[in-house]
Amino acid sequence: MQFDASLPIYQQVVTAIKKEIASGTIHPGDKLPSCRDLAVSYRINPNTAARVYQVLEAQEVAETRRGMGTYVRDDPQLKDTMLREMADGYTAQYVREMTGLGFDREELLKILAAWSDPEEKTKEDAGNRKEKTDA
Amino acid sequence: MLETKNLVKKFGSKTAVDDVSFTIEPGKTYLLLGPNGSGKTTWMKIAATLTKPTSGNVYWDGEPVGIESRKKISYMPTESYFYNWMRVADVGTYYRDFFEDFDEGKFREMLARLDLAPDARVRDLSSGMNAKLRLAAALSRYASVYLLDEPLNGIDLVARDQVLDTVIAAMTPDAAIVLSSHLVEEVESIASTAVFIRDGKILETRDTEELRDTDGQSLADRYRLLMR
Numbered sequence: 001m002q003f004d005a006s007l008p009i010y011q012q013v014v015t016a017i018k019k020e021i022a023s024g025t026i027h028p029g030d031k032l033p034s035c036r037d038l039a040v041s042y043r044i045n046p047n048t049a050a051r052v053y054q055v056l057e058a059q060e061v062a063e064t065r066r067g068m069g070t071y072v073r074d075d076p077q078l079k080d081t082m083l084r085e086m087a088d089g090y091t092a093q094y095v096r097e098m099t100g101l102g103f104d105r106e107e108l109l110k111i112l113a114a115w116s117d118p119e120e121k122t123k124e125d126a127g128n129r130k131e132k133t134d135a
Numbered sequence: 136m137l138e139t140k141n142l143v144k145k146f147g148s149k150t151a152v153d154d155v156s157f158t159i160e161p162g163k164t165y166l167l168l169g170p171n172g173s174g175k176t177t178w179m180k181i182a183a184t185l186t187k188p189t190s191g192n193v194y195w196d197g198e199p200v201g202i203e204s205r206k207k208i209s210y211m212p213t214e215s216y217f218y219n220w221m222r223v224a225d226v227g228t229y230y231r232d233f234f235e236d237f238d239e240g241k242f243r244e245m246l247a248r249l250d251l252a253p254d255a256r257v258r259d260l261s262s263g264m265n266a267k268l269r270l271a272a273a274l275s276r277y278a279s280v281y282l283l284d285e286p287l288n289g290i291d292l293v294a295r296d297q298v299l300d301t302v303i304a305a306m307t308p309d310a311a312i313v314l315s316s317h318l319v320e321e322v323e324s325i326a327s328t329a330v331f332i333r334d335g336k337i338l339e340t341r342d343t344e345e346l347r348d349t350d351g352q353s354l355a356d357r358y359r360l361l362m363r
Binding site for chain 1: 162164223233295299300303304320323324325326327342343344347349352353354355356
């Protein structure tokens with residue numbers, strides 16, 4: 001995984017694991033790797049890996065079962081909760097960036113509507129392709 | 136615990152280490168960051184008892200480093216120190232004779248992990264493969280402190296991942312790892328503490344996650360800021 005080295009690594013791994021739950025790659029009740037294995041697979045310090053699990057536990061995403069290891073909390077709602085959290089995050093980011101460019105609320109909604117309309121979207125893609133070919 | 140107190144090392148009129156004090160604690164991974172000639176290698180050589188200090192010293196469990204500390208501190212130097220007639224596997228035998236804590240099984244595992252053929256001749260190894268062999272030897276000891284001087288030097292991209300994975304696998308709560316590197320970006324994510332060194336002095340010691348959290352800076356950002 002490519003990290004943004006100016007942001008805490010533990011937060012980025014926490015987000016990566018939540019994303020895996022949201023996308024259904026890992027499921028409620030699944031066993032998570034040991035700290036050591038997590039450290040190796042993300043190429044991070046084992047202390048950072050331990051912190052990742054502390055944060056996931058504090059946020060009630062994971063739980064440690066004594067002597068058994070760390071598990072994704074066995075909650076059928078968890079996937080939806082994670083999806084909503086991810087969606088909120090990306091939307092906030094989108095709104096922040098677009099507002100920064102000077103778009104107002106109405107324009108944002110218009111762009112989103114056009115983007116999510118399959119017909120409009122196809123036209124747009126074709127336009128983009130044409131531009132590229134022209135260039 | 137490895138403590139450096141008021142350490143000074145002079146080579147003629149040049150001061151390579153200039154009144155340095157800091158402590159290495161178990162369970163952490165330290166990264167010594169500084170330009171070439173800033174004193175990183177000199178400090179490691181003193182801690183590994185290969186060079187004597189001019190004044191001050193490095194202390195292992197309260198005693199100046201010496202015969203006892205050598206049993207606990209494993210050092211990977213930047214240059215090759217093997218005899219040319221040796222084969223890769225002979226390095227294991229050589230280490231076993233020198234160090235009680237050397238584990239030949241672990242060494243064989245490391246050779247496999249790092250793609251080093253046991254029957255290859257040391258003189259035929261590229262500089263990157265030689266570095267991997269030095270790393271395998273150093274990490275096959277059950278030491279309390281591992282001093283790894285520029286373990287990524289001369290190592291290509293694929294081997295670099297192997298080296299980093301090997302170093303991470305060696306991190307335990309009981310041992311400290313001290314890495315020196317000028318490839319800041321490559322080792323950002325695996326270090327817990329960064330020690331910025333210039334002209335033989337420690338400019339700053341920082342917890343890496345704390346640096347990102349409070350200053351929003353990467354080690355590379357901080358390095359550029361401090362060394363400018």
